[in-house]
Amino acid sequence: MNNTGETRSVVVEREIPHPPEKIWRALTQPHLLAEWLMKNDFMAVVGHRFNLRGEWGGVLDCEVLVVEPNETLSYTWDHPHDDPAFNLKSVVTFTLTPTHGGTHLRMEQVGFRPDQRQAYGGARSGWENFLAQLEQVVARTE
């Protein structure tokens, strides 16, 4: 275990029966992006800083890193939080690959969170909420 934390990634892939050009529009036009992801002030320009605003009230700080039209879109996805257990710095990358029937869409989110052991020390509100929900979860699974 090191003191600088650890990097982890999430990959979600899907075959989508639409051409890359159309998916690219849904990824980069703010009004379309708002329909499936979050409200935003996105622009497909490297270095552009924008926010994603979730329905739950959370705001993500983002900066565009890569724009290769119809192929690759990458931006930072940071969720600043005083509580280290909720503080997340990450990079989201969408990769579009044409297929016979449409597009293979791949999303990879590579994230950094401070060392989990330390983070749990400050994670009081997080696990208290978690514990509060636990009984409901257990009730549903039985």
Add this chain to the structure above:
Amino acid sequence: MATSHDLLFRTLADPTRRALFERLCREGEQTVAALTARAGVSQPAVSKHLGVLKQAGLVRDRHAGRQTHYSAQLAALAPLIDWTSQMTGFWQSRFDDLEDLLKRMDQ
């Protein structure tokens, strides 16, 4: 993964056990006697609950003289609050909405 979830859920589903675990999280290491004084149940019952928490990896015990001290092991909760599993669910659901949008864009 599913097995470790099941064990954690089962262990923390009991309100008395959960209360003991929460106190150890909040207040740090404590003896069985100190926990019993505020638990509202007998010392054997407290010891039994602590044994179950220990089996799930949620607490650790330390013997000092005649006293046994227990402390919370928050890392045991990692499988449940791991951000990667949360985000995977998030993106799957967003991609569902993306596909709905793409269908509407045809019309």
